[in-house]
Amino acid sequence: MAVLSAEQTMLKDAADGWVREYAPVSAFRKMRDAGQAQNPACYQDMADMGWTGILIPEEYGGSDFGLTAMTLVMEELGRQLVVSPLFSTALLGATIIANMADARQKMAWLPAIADGSLRVCLAVDEGAHHDIRHTALTATQTDDGFVLNGTKTHVVDGMQAELILVLARSDGTPGTADGLSLFAVQGKHIQRKPLGVLDRRDYAEMTFDGVKVAPDALIGPLNQAGPRLEQALDIARIGLAAEMLGLSQQAFDTTLEYLKSRKQFDTVLAQFQAIQHRMADLFCQIELVRSVVEHAARSVDGDAPDRTEVAIMAKSMANDLANLMTRQMVQLHGGIGMTDLHDAGLYLKRARALEALFGNTAWQNERFANLHGY
Amino acid sequence: MNIQDAPALSGFRATVRSWLAYNFPPSLAGRSEEMALIQPLYPEGEDWAAWKTAMADKGWGVPTWPKELGGGGLTKAEARVLAEEMAQIGAYSPIGGMAQNMFGPTLLEFGTEEQKKRHIPPVARGEIRWCQGYSEPGAGSDLASLQTRAEDKGDHYLVNGQKIWTSGSVHAHWCFCLVRTDRSKKHEGISFLLIDMASPGIEVRPLLLMSGNSTFGEVFFTDVKVPKENLVGGLTEGWTIAKRLMQHERSGIGARKQTHGEMRPVDVVAKEYVGRDSEGRIADYDLRSRITRHKMWERAHRLTVERVAEESKAGPSTATSVLKNAGSIMLQTRGELLLEIMGMKGLGWYGEGYSETELETLRVTLQNKAHSIYGGTYEIQNNIIAKRILGMQDHQ
Numbered sequence: 001m002a003v004l005s006a007e008q009t010m011l012k013d014a015a016d017g018w019v020r021e022y023a024p025v026s027a028f029r030k031m032r033d034a035g036q037a038q039n040p041a042c043y044q045d046m047a048d049m050g051w052t053g054i055l056i057p058e059e060y061g062g063s064d065f066g067l068t069a070m071t072l073v074m075e076e077l078g079r080q081l082v083v084s085p086l087f088s089t090a091l092l093g094a095t096i097i098a099n100m101a102d103a104r105q106k107m108a109w110l111p112a113i114a115d116g117s118l119r120v121c122l123a124v125d126e127g128a129h130h131d132i133r134h135t136a137l138t139a140t141q142t143d144d145g146f147v148l149n150g151t152k153t154h155v156v157d158g159m160q161a162e163l164i165l166v167l168a169r170s171d172g173t174p175g176t177a178d179g180l181s182l183f184a185v186q187g188k189h190i191q192r193k194p195l196g197v198l199d200r201r202d203y204a205e206m207t208f209d210g211v212k213v214a215p216d217a218l219i220g221p222l223n224q225a226g227p228r229l230e231q232a233l234d235i236a237r238i239g240l241a242a243e244m245l246g247l248s249q250q251a252f253d254t255t256l257e258y259l260k261s262r263k264q265f266d267t268v269l270a271q272f273q274a275i276q277h278r279m280a281d282l283f284c285q286i287e288l289v290r291s292v293v294e295h296a297a298r299s300v301d302g303d304a305p306d307r308t309e310v311a312i313m314a315k316s317m318a319n320d321l322a323n324l325m326t327r328q329m330v331q332l333h334g335g336i337g338m339t340d341l342h343d344a345g346l347y348l349k350r351a352r353a354l355e356a357l358f359g360n361t362a363w364q365n366e367r368f369a370n371l372h373g374y
Numbered sequence: 375m376n377i378q379d380a381p382a383l384s385g386f387r388a389t390v391r392s393w394l395a396y397n398f399p400p401s402l403a404g405r406s407e408e409m410a411l412i413q414p415l416y417p418e419g420e421d422w423a424a425w426k427t428a429m430a431d432k433g434w435g436v437p438t439w440p441k442e443l444g445g446g447g448l449t450k451a452e453a454r455v456l457a458e459e460m461a462q463i464g465a466y467s468p469i470g471g472m473a474q475n476m477f478g479p480t481l482l483e484f485g486t487e488e489q490k491k492r493h494i495p496p497v498a499r500g501e502i503r504w505c506q507g508y509s510e511p512g513a514g515s516d517l518a519s520l521q522t523r524a525e526d527k528g529d530h531y532l533v534n535g536q537k538i539w540t541s542g543s544v545h546a547h548w549c550f551c552l553v554r555t556d557r558s559k560k561h562e563g564i565s566f567l568l569i570d571m572a573s574p575g576i577e578v579r580p581l582l583l584m585s586g587n588s589t590f591g592e593v594f595f596t597d598v599k600v601p602k603e604n605l606v607g608g609l610t611e612g613w614t615i616a617k618r619l620m621q622h623e624r625s626g627i628g629a630r631k632q633t634h635g636e637m638r639p640v641d642v643v644a645k646e647y648v649g650r651d652s653e654g655r656i657a658d659y660d661l662r663s664r665i666t667r668h669k670m671w672e673r674a675h676r677l678t679v680e681r682v683a684e685e686s687k688a689g690p691s692t693a694t695s696v697l698k699n700a701g702s703i704m705l706q707t708r709g710e711l712l713l714e715i716m717g718m719k720g721l722g723w724y725g726e727g728y729s730e731t732e733l734e735t736l737r738v739t740l741q742n743k744a745h746s747i748y749g750g751t752y753e754i755q756n757n758i759i760a761k762r763i764l765g766m767q768d769h770q
Contacts, residue, residue, distance in 0.1 A: 002681060002684065002685070003684055003685060256764060256766075259766070260765070260766070268767075270766040270767060271766070271767055273757075273760075275766075276756065276757070276760035276761075276764075276766045277753065277756040277757075277760065279760060279764055279766065280699075280755075280756035280757075280759035280760045280764070281699075281756065283696070283759055283763065283764060284696045284699055284700055284759070287678060287693070287696050287700075288671070288674040288675065288677075288678055288700055289674070290681075291674055291677040291678040291680075291681045292670075292673070292674050292677055294681065295677045295681075310673075313670050313673060313674070316670060317670060317674060362663075365663060365666045365667070365670075368666050368669070368670065369641075369655070369656075369662060369663075369665075369666050372639075372641055372669070373654065374641035374642075374644065374645055374654075374655065374656050374662065374665070
């Protein structure tokens with residue numbers, strides 16, 4: 001754990017305490033069993049504690065506390081698989097709006113995000129794999145604005161969001177990064193249906209069937225949304241990496257506790273060296289990923305030149321860690337780990353969803369190699 | 375790096391910068407040499423000697439040690455500034471090695487005032503080389519089963535036995551040595567003794583390694599007399615001191631980088647040897663993806679080294695085991711990748727047809743196989759993590 005400021009330590013402790021008391025994994029399980037993918041009361045709590053304003057400048061009602069602070073919260077949420085629109089709204093949505101929108105748009109949305117009254121989502125993916133260059137949903141310019149046509153899939157928190165940020169192709173052909181534009185659309189104007197994703201979060205499929213938007217729905221420059229959106233997505237990837245770090249840490253802690261209590265051959269499993277060494281290897285990997293995630297958040301906060309590189313690394317390495325740790329969690333729990341009664345399955349399912357979100361390991365690694373020019 | 379110092383530190387930084395500009399010979403820039411801790415590798419020319427004297431006079435070879443014992447008397451923060459400024463210009467300490475990294479800190483913690491006054495100043499000036507008498511033919515990972523014994527003969531100890539894998543023993547002036555003073559107990563029967571390598575009865579034989587180097591030696595002790603004042607700590611405290619020293623050892627090992635041969639990033643080397651496709655990618659896609667994973671691991675390891683340094687208030691911690699194992703994977707993966715990348719050009723053992731860099735890269739890759747063995751093997755580090763950090767009790 002990096003050396004934190006007093007304010008950061010307070011935030012981390014508060015998040016830890018709140019998650020344990022009000023949103024433990026057992027609460028997520030209850031929601032799942034009840035078929036709920038949303039928990040408005042939880043989100044209001046988060047807003048009351050100021051988490052929704054962490055990345056929002058003070059003049060728009062936030063605390064501008066920085067990405068490091070946000071990752072501390074994300075890590076705690078990841079530990080207990082907390083379901084909330086904090087990521088899509090206060091991390092991703094707020095970052096996109098703060099970095100790309102004009103003053104009028106910021107004034108319309110950021111204070112509402114900060115006070116928890118507005119939920120935002122990003123409709124970006126259209127196929128099996130994330131890549132903004134593949135965007136095919138069209139934005140056609142008309143005399144009085146734009147018309148959107150196409151479909152978006154796996155939109156995180158897409159059913160509950162009031163404001164939808166949608167990436168559209170206003171020029172060029174799918175496969176190229178140029179010609180992309182970002183629009184804000186009110187949720188009531190589009191058709192949405194829920195997707196039954198394995199981790200039971202709120203995911204939506206959205207159909208834009210001739211949706212008309214005014215010229216002022218455009219966020220950022222026409223045809224040139226790609227680079228700045230990618231930068232915002234990298235910040236979001238660091239947030240996801242922090243969430244996966246927390247998830248992996250908890251999967252590790254839960255497994256370790258089990259190994260110390262489960263007896264076979266008249267002794268606890270923790271006594272077996274084969275298992276000790278596997279846990280020691282996993283511990284090392286968690287420590288390495290922690291270093292990367294913490295550094296990545298700091299690089300963004302300090303606008304360091306390596307910010308893109310370490311954001312890629314954070315997502316790639318956290319993906320691999322979450323994948324490996326959840327597989328080991330199931331394996332080391334044996335039969336009980338296979339049952340739905342046990343949490344191991346919940347951790348594994350959430351991990352797989354987070355791994356795919358905004359680019360899996362292979363995709364991040366391809367970006368890394370291209371960035372380094374090899 | 376964006377360096378923002380507190381006012382007091384920025385003044386110190388300016389002082390360091392101008393001192394280095396005046397004292398560090400540019401001819402030595404970039405020749406950082408971690409293997410120098412084991413044996414003198416370079417002909418120590420005039421520039422080297424002048425630089426070493428300048429650093430010794432300042433006490434900056436061991437910047438945080440007390441001034442009265444020849445150290446620099448700097449705070450940790452000041453020492454970091456010194457290291458940063460030296461790195462900026464490719465300067466490195468000509469005073470560094472096992473004595474400075476491992477033995478010195480341990481003696482400062484456990485030694486008597488007299489022992490410190492006698493042994494620390496020459497170490498601070500880099501005048502005396504020390505070697506580590508730990509492993510024995512029958513005591514490797516199970517170090518505490520060591521059998522070299524020291525008998526109490528009234529006014530001295532009489533030492534008999536054999537050490538092996540003793541780094542730098544061929545060039546060492548002194549040896550810090552673990553000896554058995556009580557055969558009825560295992561760990562509690564071990565003592566920590568300082569032995570003058572010029573003592574009658576000591577024989578050193580170099581060991582030739584697969585790399586063709588012989589950085590290690592075997593040391594034979596036959597009726598070696600050691601004055602009683604050379605015992606560090608109490609008779610039963612040897613193991614405690616030994617473990618502390620090993621933590622210092624591992625924290626140094628864990629941060630180690632490759633220092634010889636091909637020093638460029640692996641992707642740059644691969645583009646040269648393997649070639650590129652029409653879009654500029656390394657032509658071998660499987661290799662390319664393994665290079666990516668290695669580069670990420672390398673960076674993550676380095677970030678962890680920095681994080682541990684920032685977090686640890688003082689002295690080494692159990693995180694050193696994590697660093698050592700992550701460092702072994704990093705170094706050994708890098709070496710094997712380089713050999714694979716260089717292909718047949720990487721197979722040269724000697725002679726013409728190979729560049730100096732290619733020859734050195736092979737040797738250093740073989741040398742680095744030791745990284746997961748010395749200072750406690752990869753498996754021993756995992757035992758330590760499981761036991762001391764994870765609380766998984768002793769294995770059966």
